[in-house]
Amino acid sequence: GAGVSQTPSNKVTEKGKYVELRCDPISGHTALYWYRQSLGQGPEFLIYFQGTGAADDSGLPNDRFFAVRPEGSVSTLKIQRTERGDSAVYLCASSPGTIDTQYFGPGTRLTVL
Amino acid sequence: QKEVEQNSGPLSVPEGAIASLNCTYSDRGSQSFFWYRQYSGKSPELIMSIYSNGDKEDGRFTAQLNKASQYVSLLIRDSQPSDSATYLCAVGTSYGKLTFGQGTILTVHP
Numbered sequence A: 001g002a003g004v005s006q007t008p009s010n011k012v013t014e015k016g017k018y019v020e021l022r023c024d025p026i027s028g029h030t031a032l033y034w035y036r037q038s039l040g041q042g043p044e045f046l047i048y049f050q051g052t053g054a055a056d057d058s059g060l061p062n063d064r065f066f067a068v069r070p071e072g073s074v075s076t077l078k079i080q081r082t083e084r085g086d087s088a089v090y091l092c093a094s095s096p097g098t099i100d101t102q103y104f105g106p107g108t109r110l111t112v113l
Numbered sequence B: 001q002k003e004v005e006q007n008s009g010p011l012s013v014p015e016g017a018i019a020s021l022n023c024t025y026s027d028r029g030s031q032s033f034f035w036y037r038q039y040s041g042k043s044p045e046l047i048m049s050i051y052s053n054g055d056k057e058d059g060r061f062t063a064q065l066n067k068a069s070q071y072v073s074l075l076i077r078d079s080q081p082s083d084s085a086t087y088l089c090a091v092g093t094s095y096g097k098l099t100f101g102q103g104t105i106l107t108v109h110p
Helices: none
Strands: A005-007 A010-013 A019-024 A031-037 A044-050 A053-056 A065-068 A075-079 A088-095 A108-112 B004-006 B011-014 B019-025 B032-038 B045-050 B054-058 B061-066 B071-076 B085-092 B098-100 B104-109
Touching (some): A005 A088, A010 A019, A019 A088, A019 A108, A031 A075, A031 B098, A044 A065, A044 A075, B011 B019, B019 B085, B032 B061, B032 B071, B045 B054, B045 B061, B045 B071, B071 B085
Parallel strands (some): A010 A108
Antiparallel strands (some): A005 A019, A019 A075, A031 A044, A044 A053, A065 A075, B032 B045, B054 B061, B061 B071, B085 B104
16 A cells, blocks of 8 residues: 655755745554654654644644644644755655554755755 | 663674673553664664563574663674664653663674
């Protein structure tokens, strides 16, 4: 079956601009996670959705970051007033339950110039 | 102290040898443990999951978990050049949030 998909695969933007990153999870997976991975590091948790609600957003670095999942499927990570330090690969993962295996999408590489 | 620490690399082993990857974690409430493999420029892919103390084997891979020592390891037998990648240890909470180690780079040379 289809895996987790993320769009765009690459995004180059200028400092101060707004960006949206999209994640389409595996069909039927209720849990959705966003992570951020910088070069040479492991992925870092950002936010977790169970259904439509954000159950844990403790990993969001500041209020410029926001994510939604309005219908319990597709999720969008939104970053306002981007900074060069936001440059990283943003990974989305989905899971059929809470402690089950998470399946990762291919990621979106964000570059802020 | 980092929440999840992996043995520092890079690790280099000859083809056919056993590669041993280690990970310690600080949260005693952790409930799920995973090893992911990540090729350069790609996203993590699951190698093994383990939830209870002891060993779990899958083909050439064996995961070992010791909750009392807060330690989890991955053994790769008969290592192949295609096993060359970064291996990520991930520890999960009761609702699934994963905390990753920094990764160990493994190189298997012919």
